Amino acid sequence: MTATAPAIAAYADDQLYRVLLVEDDEADALLVEELLHDTGLPFRLTVTTTLADACAELVGEPADCILLDLHLPDASGPAAVATVRASAPHTAVVVLTGLSERHAGTDAMAAGAQDYLVKGKVEPDLLRRTVRYAVYRSRSERAAVEAQAARLQAQENKRLERGLLPQPLLETRAVTITTRYLPGREQALLGGDFLDAVEDDGVLHGIVGDVSGHGPDAAALGVCLRIAWRSLVLGGHRGAELLRLLDRILSAERREPHLFATCALITLDQGARTATLHLAGHDAPLLSTDQGTLEVSSAHGIALGIAPELGQWPQTVIPLPATGGLTLYTDGLTEGYAGDTDRRLGVDGLLGLIDRLPPTDPGTHVDLLIKEARALNAGRHTDDLAVLRLDWGPRGPSEGS
Structure with missing residues (x-):
């Protein structure tokens, strides 16, 4: 021109x-x-x-x-x-x-x-x-x-997003799935955070994970782990055995020896009215009921890729209320700053934000929570964040994601 x-x-x-x-x-x-x-x-x-x-x-x-x-x-x-x-x-x-x-x-x-x-x-x-x-x-x-360059970066983001954020593989409408993913910086490539949800034999399985670092290597490893998790779940692998296999895959596929990953696995069985949780160096999920939201008291195991010989991942079984929601997230949601202080938001600050949010559908609730957390942080801490929320009960099927 x-x-x-x-x-x-x-x-x-x-x-x-x-x-x-x-x-x-x-x-x-x-x-x-x-x-x-x-x-x-x-x-x-x-x-x-x-x-x-x-x-x-x-x-x-x-x-x-x-x-x-x-x-x-x-x-x-x-x-x-x-x-x-x-x-x-x-x-x-x-x-x-x-x-x-x-x-x-x-x-x-x-x-x-x-x-x-x-x-x-x-x-x-x-x-x-x-x-x-x-x-x-x-x-x-x-x-x-x-x-x-921005156009090319946007195209790369879309390609990575297809691998990191797949379409949940579900057959039931008894559970509402809400997913969100935001890169830590404007125009940044998606990082190593990943999530997925699949249903197998009437049981819902979910994962949220976070590969250390940023950029294409972390994103590629996140895509690899997410695809491997889905394949292994559909192949019948569960719990600690599944995490041991993911640990082996991570160690074989990472390009840099220092890369590791945290993740949270959830198996939601509505027939048994339980959720089974395995944590590998990851924050525990949040359980929301009519009485409020709290962090689930959980057993913890070591992150993937740190020390395979120490890989012990105990399970936590959570009784499910008739109506409720479980929120799994990566630390990009909690490691930002809590306003004009040097203090991190943390889980306690996140729970405080949730208490102040108005009652609304799960998708809007997650959007408001991310918006408030980012407003407090004001761009001082830049990390990707991923959120997987599972809602069940009478209100779940009628709410959008």
């Missing part, structure tokens, strides 16, 4: 232009400085006489526009443009050519310069327009690159 003159003028009105002049001829450098003063542009000028000095200057002091002579003691021609572009890829470059160099300007633009000026034929108005347009176009190109 071609920038219009009004758009460039509006963009440049009050901008201070940081100009780096790379010129080894003292008389030419003085002439350029005088022309810059005559343009009326607000500017701060830095002058270097070699390309090496210019590149060193750009490391400590970024520039908005580089005015580059094509004949320097240590570089010349398109190679000089390529070098300075490598040092400052998002900075506008305008080259200064001689009267006899017919093709030098176009060759420099092919090498990455935004424009060129012929020495001896530069007037203040021309220099003003050239600098403003070059900076505007450079910024526009950078914005386009960043937008493309």
Whole structure:
């Protein structure tokens, strides 16, 4: 898209232009400085006489526009443009050519310069327009690159999300499933948090897990563990045996030896009116009833990938009330700060938030809880969070997720 003159003028009105002049001829450098003063542009000028000095200057002091002579003691021609572009890829470059160099300007633009000026034929108005347009176009190109990177990142997020957040495999409407997943940072790739729920022989099985670290390695390992869990559950594996198999898979599949994972397994059997819980280094779930919400008192086992030889994961059997809900979550929900303090929210703070929330359906309740927790944290702690909530009883089937 071609920038219009009004758009460039509006963009440049009050901008201070940081100009780096790379010129080894003292008389030419003085002439350029005088022309810059005559343009009326607000500017701060830095002058270097070699390309090496210019590149060193750009490391400590970024520039908005580089005015580059094509004949320097240590570089010349398109190679000089390529070098300075490598040092400052998002900075506008305008080259200064001689009267006899017919093709030098176009060759420099092919090498990455935004424009060129012929020495001896530069007037203040021309220099003003050239600098403003070059900076505007450079910024526009950078914005386009960043937008493309954001699009690619969004596509990668969708691909990872399909692996980390599958469609629950259910046959019954007796239990309402609510799932939420939020990355810790804006535009961040999904991390290693994962969740899933499947039904097998009339019994509902769920998992929430958290791979240590962030980025593609953690996400890939989270996807691997989630798929392995679903396959193993449908293959009849349960409890501590299932966790031992996941521990072996994690140790075999992780790319970095320090990666580990916490997880909570839940088996909800409405026929027996019980929920069986296994924790591997993970927070206990929350049980909500008509009397309120509390953390389930649970036996704990070691996280996966820490010490396979110590892998003991005792079970906790939870009697189910006629109506209620179990919320499993990753620590991204509790490790944020509790308002304007250095104190973490923690489970007690989370329970306090829940007590203050109005009665509502499970999906809205989870959304409000995440919103309140993030508002208190105010962006100071950045971690992914995943929530799996299971609701049963007379109200469950009629509520959305």
